Amino acid sequence: MALRFYNTLTQQVEVFTPQDGHTVRMYTCGPTVYNHVHIGNLRTFTFQDLLRRWLIYRGYALQHVMNITDVEDKIIRSAMQQGKSIGEYTAVYEKAFLEDIDRLRLQRPEKLVRATEHIPEMVDSIEKLTAGGYTYRSEDSVYFRIAKFPNYGKLSHIDFSGQRAGARVDVDEYDKDDARDFVLWKGPKDGEPSWESSLGPGRPGWHIECSAMAMKYLGETLDIHTGGIDLTFPHHENEIAQAEAVTGKPFARFWLHAEHLMVESQKMAKSLGNFYTLRDLLDQGYAPEVIRYLLASVPYRKKLNFTFDGLRAAATALERLRNYKLRLETSRFTDGTDDGVLSATQKAREAFDGALDDDLNTAEALGAIFEFVRDTNTGMDAGQFRSGNVQTAAALLAHFDSIFDVLRPSLQEGGLSDQEVDALILERTQAKQSRNFQRSDEIRNLLAEKGVILEDTKDGVRWKRK
Numbered sequence: 001m002a003l004r005f006y007n008t009l010t011q012q013v014e015v016f017t018p019q020d021g022h023t024v025r026m027y028t029c030g031p032t033v034y035n036h037v038h039i040g041n042l043r044t045f046t047f048q049d050l051l052r053r054w055l056i057y058r059g060y061a062l063q064h065v066m067n068i069t070d071v072e073d074k075i076i077r078s079a080m081q082q083g084k085s086i087g088e089y090t091a092v093y094e095k096a097f098l099e100d101i102d103r104l105r106l107q108r109p110e111k112l113v114r115a116t117e118h119i120p121e122m123v124d125s126i127e128k129l130t131a132g133g134y135t136y137r138s139e140d141s142v143y144f145r146i147a148k149f150p151n152y153g154k155l156s157h158i159d160f161s162g163q164r165a166g167a168r169v170d171v172d173e174y175d176k177d178d179a180r181d182f183v184l185w186k187g188p189k190d191g192e193p194s195w196e197s198s199l200g201p202g203r204p205g206w207h208i209e210c211s212a213m214a215m216k217y218l219g220e221t222l223d224i225h226t227g228g229i230d231l232t233f234p235h236h237e238n239e240i241a242q243a244e245a246v247t248g249k250p251f252a253r254f255w256l257h258a259e260h261l262m263v264e265s266q267k268m269a270k271s272l273g274n275f276y277t278l279r280d281l282l283d284q285g286y287a288p289e290v291i292r293y294l295l296a297s298v299p300y301r302k303k304l305n306f307t308f309d310g311l312r313a314a315a316t317a318l319e320r321l322r323n324y325k326l327r328l329e330t331s332r333f334t335d336g337t338d339d340g341v342l343s344a345t346q347k348a349r350e351a352f353d354g355a356l357d358d359d360l361n362t363a364e365a366l367g368a369i370f371e372f373v374r375d376t377n378t379g380m381d382a383g384q385f386r387s388g389n390v391q392t393a394a395a396l397l398a399h400f401d402s403i404f405d406v407l408r409p410s411l412q413e414g415g416l417s418d419q420e421v422d423a424l425i426l427e428r429t430q431a432k433q434s435r436n437f438q439r440s441d442e443i444r445n446l447l448a449e450k451g452v453i454l455e456d457t458k459d460g461v462r463w464k465r466k
């Protein structure tokens with residue numbers, strides 16, 4: 001079965017191929033860097049990482065752009081309170097965001113772009129909208145005239161007909177089911193940053209940021225636009241209006257929205273105070289892979305209820321997979337190949353791939369892997385699993401891990417990377433060959449201190465982490 005995604009625009013699961021058959025042009029609304037992101041935000045970004053990996057596995061090239069919102073109401077307020085420029089203020093959180101996504105092993109998009117570095121593109125977009133009669137000016141600000149764009153509401157499937165025209169909203173975020181003319185360019189206010197432009201001095205609204213940058217790097221029609229579900233309205237609806245009013249072409253073919261991470265039936269949110277940052281959880285001793293596992297384990301269109309029990313269950317599940325991998329790598333099996341095990345391996349792989357093709361059903365994909373692990377563990381106990389089955393089973397686990405990326409333990413502070421361990425082992429082997437036993441013992445002890453256990457076998461040295 002072909003690769004399929006649920007498209008918010010059509011409210012249907014549809015077969016996905018990129019428009020040019022080769023490269024997926026994808027845009028993701030990135031973080032507003034006014035604070036540390038919380039694990040709710042990171043759930044959405046983890047979904048996007050899995051999506052990236054699966055598209056690449058399915059043979060597509062990716063051109064993925066994510067914005068960094070580094071000018072926005074909350075940023076300006078916080079920077080002013082601290083007496084900092086917005087650049088000084090956001091630099092700290094942008095860096096922290098990149099550290100967080102690296103820790104969670106989220107692949108970086110091909111392009112990460114800052115809003116403040118694209119003001120001319122936004123002004124140009126607003127000029128084009130103005131030329132088409134889609135804007136009006138009130139005092140020093142420029143607004144989008146929703147009444148002029150009849151398709152407004154097509155993404156969020158809200159019927160806005162009968163709304164009063166001309167009501168305006170100036171703030172970047174609003175969430176009432178109310179179509180209000182939104183601000184494109186905000187006139188300058190005392191002490192706020194502003195840019196000179198053909199529209200007069202001011203700063204861009206949040207919504208114009210994304211459509212202007214997306215079209216600059218990805219063209220007028222994107223293959224996929226993603227974000228958290230809360231962005232559907234008004235942010236994405238506004239992006240569609242801004243883009244399509246100018247181009248007359250569909251702005252994005254597929255809209256993929258991640259459901260929320262919840263805490264006790266409420267959305268995890270900064271404003272509700274019910275959030276954990278990645279740092280909070282790492283400080284409590286949870287490994288990044290365990291958090292990644294938890295965030296990846298629930299399909300992205302289902303709400304994920306965050307609990308510490310859930311986090312501990314994720315740790316246990318991951319431990320099971322690691323133990324299985326170790327058993328596979330270190331046990332001695334009888335020669336030969338068992339056909340039953342072989343076909344179970346193939347079946348698991350088909351089920352895994354089929355589940356991810358089906359709108360990235362990660363729960364079902366994990367289910368296939370765990371069924372396989374359970375059955376072949378039993379096969380190992382019964383002596384049915386043979387040495388000829390090791391390679392295909394290991395390949396299945398490697399395939400799983402190329403998407404989920406959880407099996408490799410993260411380095412502890414001061415720990416050694418796999419490459420460093422390999423280099424030390426090579427040095428030790430050479431030391432032994434030249435009968436420098438003092439050095440070889442030293443290396444063994446150093447590795448032991450760092451939690452690496454060596455096993456000398458007739459086929460060479462094997463190692464594992466404690």
Ligand code: AMP
Binds near residue numbers: 031041227230
């Ligand atoms: P923001 O920095 O607030 O613009 O949010 C960054 C991303 O995180 C957006 O795609 C949001 O939709 C998403 N997001 C915010 N809260 C949650 C949550 N509780 N669960 C999942 N995604 C969220």
Ligand code: ZN
Binds near residue numbers: 028029030210
């Ligand atoms: Zn956006």
